[in-house]
Amino acid sequence: MTDMSEMTEFEIKKERAAQAVALLEDKYPDALCSLTYQNPHELMISGRLSAQCTDARVNIVTKELFAKYRTIAEFAAADLGDVEEIIKPCGLYKTKAKSVIGMCKKIMEDFGGEIPQTIEELTTLPGIGRKTANLIMGDIYGKPAIVADTHCIRISRRLGLTTSDDPAKTERELKELIAPEKSSDFCHRLVLFGREVCKARGQRCGECTLREICPSAEQI
Template sequence: MSRPVAAAPAGPALLARSAKRFAGETPIGRKRRARKMAKVLTETHPDAHCELDFKTPLQLAVATILSAQCTDRKVNEVTPTVFAKYVAAADYAAADRSEMEAILRPTGFFRAKTDSLIKLGQALLDRHQGELPGRLDQLVALPGIGRKTANVILGNAFDVPGITVDTHFRRLVNRFGWVKEEDPVKIEFLVADLIEKRDWTMLSHRIIFHGRRVCHARKPACGACTLATMCPSYGTGPTEAAPAAKLLKGPRARELAVQAGVDPDLVPAAAIVTPDVP
C-alpha cells in the first residue's frame, strides 16, 4: 500500500504566481518571508549540525582550515590522525613540516594548509598563551582564519551566534531573494538584519544542509522543496514531482519528499547517502 502524501506544489501555475508575487516585495515583507522560510527550514532539517568532527575549539579551527576545497567527509577521515599527533598549539608550532604535509595530503593544498597550521600554533603561543580566543576580531587576526572560519568556530565551539557564508549559503540566500549580493561579508550583514541573532548559527547549518540535499547548484529540486511557495526562484529546477524527487540527496531524502508533499517512493535508493559535497 502506498503511503499518503500531501498535495505537491502546483508546478507551472505556482511558477507564474511566484514571479508576480515577489516583484514588489517591501523590506518588511522580505524580512517576514525570510523568518517564515527560516522556520520551515528548522522543520525540514531537524538534523542540521556542524559536519566537522571536533572536541575542542582548536580542533574545530584546524578542521575548518582543512575543509577548504575539501569535503567534510574527507576532513573527518584525516583529523583523527591529526588530533592524535598534534594536541595543543605548541604541537602545531613545533611540527615537522614534511610529516604534517604527508598527513594532510589527502585534503588537498596540503602545503598551504601545513603552513597555516604551523603559523596558527605559533601565533596562539605568542598572542594567546596557546589558547584559541573566542572573539571575532582576535580570530580573524590569526593565520589561516578568515571571517567564515571564525564564525564557524564562534557558533559551534563558543556558542556565540554567527553566520557562516559558504558557497551553499551564498547561492541559496540569493535564490531566496533575501539578498542580491555576492560579497560574503555584505551577505552576512544583510542576512543578520533579517534573522534574529539567536538563530544565526543554526540557520547557517540548515541552509547549508538545504543546499547539499535539495537546492543544488546546477539543478535544484524545486518540485520537492518545502520552500517552494515562498521562493522567488521556484522553477530554476524541475517543478514536477517525479524528476524533482530524483534530485533529493542524503539519509533523509525520502522524509524530505514527504515534507514537500511528494511520494517518497519517487526517491531512488541511491540518493539516500550522505552527500559528499564541500
C-alpha cells in the same frame, strides 16, 4: 498571515527569512556542524582545511591528524613536512599546513594558548577568515554567527534574501534579516539543505520545503 502588500521590500525579506528559518528547523531539528571535532582547536583547524575541500574528506584526513597532534602546543611545534603529508588529500596542502602551524604558534605566543573569542582576534590568525571565525563563534562560544559558505551564499540568493556572491556582503545582509539567536543553526541547516535539495546543479524544486516562499522556484 502577514499582508505583504503593505510591507516594504526589507520587511518582506525579513518575513521570508523568518519563514525559511522555521521551515528548515522543522526539516532539520538537529542543526549540527558537519565537521568532526572534539575540542575548539580541532574545529578551527578543520575549518581551515575545508577551504575548497568537502567536509567528508576533511573528516577522513583529521582522524590521523588529530590522533598525532593532540594540542595547540603540539601543532605549534609540528614538523611542516609531516603535516603537509597528512593533509595532502585536502588540496592546497602546503598553504594549509603552513596556516595550521602558524595559527597555533600565534595562539601560543599572543593568546596564552587559548583560542580568541572575538571575530577581530580570530581573523588575525594565519589562514582564518570570517567564515571559519564565525563558525568558531557560533559553535564554540554560542554567539550569533553567519557562516557564509557556498551553500549559504547560493541559497540566500535564490531565496531573494541577499544580492551578492561575496561572502562578506552576504554575511552583512543576513545579519539584518536573521534573528541573532537563530543565525548559527540556520547556516548549518542551509548546508544540509544545499547538499540534499537546493544543489548548485540538479536542484530539486519539486520536493523543496521552501518552494512556497522561494522566488526562484522552478526558474533556475
